[in-house]
Amino acid sequence: MAKKTQDFVCQGCGATYTRWQGKCDACGEWNTIAEEGTATERILSAGPGRPPRKGKPFALQPLAGEQREAPRIASGNGEFDRVAGGGLVPGSVLLVGGDPGIGKSTLLIQIAGALAGAGHRSVYITGEESVAQVRLRAERLGLTALPVELAAETSVEDIIATLSQGKIPRLVVIDSIQTMWTDMVESAPGTVTQVRASAQLLIRFAKRAGSAVILVGHVTKDGQIAGPRVVEHMVDAVLSFEGEGGHHFRILRAAKNRFGATDEIGVFEMTGGGLAEVANPSAIFLSERELGAPGTVVFAGMEGTRPLLVEFQALVAPTSLGTPRRAVVGWDPARLAMVLAVLEAHCGVKLGGYDVYLNVAGGLRIQEPAADLAAAAALVSSLAKTPLPADAVLFGEVSLSGAVRPVAHAPARLKEARKLGFGRAVVPEATRGAEQDGLSLAPVATLADLVARILPG
């Protein structure tokens, strides 16, 4: 019996429907469902009309056996390699997602160049631009002397046939997966079906040939073309390239990585000559700091294995609304709500009549609970119109009881603070004794201790 076909596919998440509807039940997005030719499901699940094949038995392996660390090819770009887990793994497929214009093509042509420069065969396929445009960009980036092989192609079958000739490339960049199409399916390029089928073929090529394949995926908000989410589960690693409009910093972050940690970030700066690696991000994120302003404090954070100092800015102002505003950029709104509740319940700081704004400078997104203490200090400092000492950093998690709890990697945080010229650190009580030369500690056991130090009287 023929399987019932589902021909309407959400371009955001790939959920399928038999009829068109305005809202996708799976991801909740509106107007993302589009018709995709016929028999989508049949093609996806069975391949184009292949007869069923009798399976061949294979040998099963014991769990304990000879194992080797996946060999890696370092691209030579330190920030990229850090996020990728130490370099590219042969036969793996990596998806780099990000908003249009954020710098994905720039980053990847630079990576392709770096690999080619190190003597690896490196191929860059663009479906978005012409060869001339890519050359122009490479010229701006000073990469023209490097033997990157280039093509403007969109047929996956042709691309794989080309790549399978001669020496197998070490790196293949496909910019972008949304422009690729395969004869295997009928729907238009950019649809979920095409994107998935094209990705599937390229993944199979990577595994067979042993090339590292990097797929570029645009994040799309309007759902006109399928988002990178529809291939996320198929690839080995998903990196997202982020940045705030108006800032030059770009952050590369791993959302998934079968071969490494996901908490590392890579920091780049978009310059006239392409993406420059930022080896010392703390210095950059603190470079525009306003010294002595109430409501600003420095948080000694960690991103993966690397300490990162960032500025937290708060503005607490009497509200003119019935319900005061709570706005936060770069931090978790739920944690802000918790810190406000603890300030109110355990420290006598009443903020019910105030609007509260909290911002992490530089367009960074902080996810650590260790930032609680810094956020609270910024809020109280703004409320009291009292600046904190400019040479102080803070870290510590705040519990619902108002206690300041210890956090991981205290020595690394303190070392980074000292390196950048800070003279003191407000830390959890448990961190007492981790003094470094030239850095004095002010341990606090509770959030109320900290508030008592900031608020006069």
Ligand code: TYD
């Ligand atoms: P691009 O890599 O084309 O973005 P994506 O592939 O993610 O869409 O980069 C786009 C932006 O980067 C563009 O607005 C110009 C800027 N840019 C620079 O500032 N310096 C450079 O050297 C290059 C190549 C681009």
Ligand code: MG
């Ligand atoms: Mg691009």
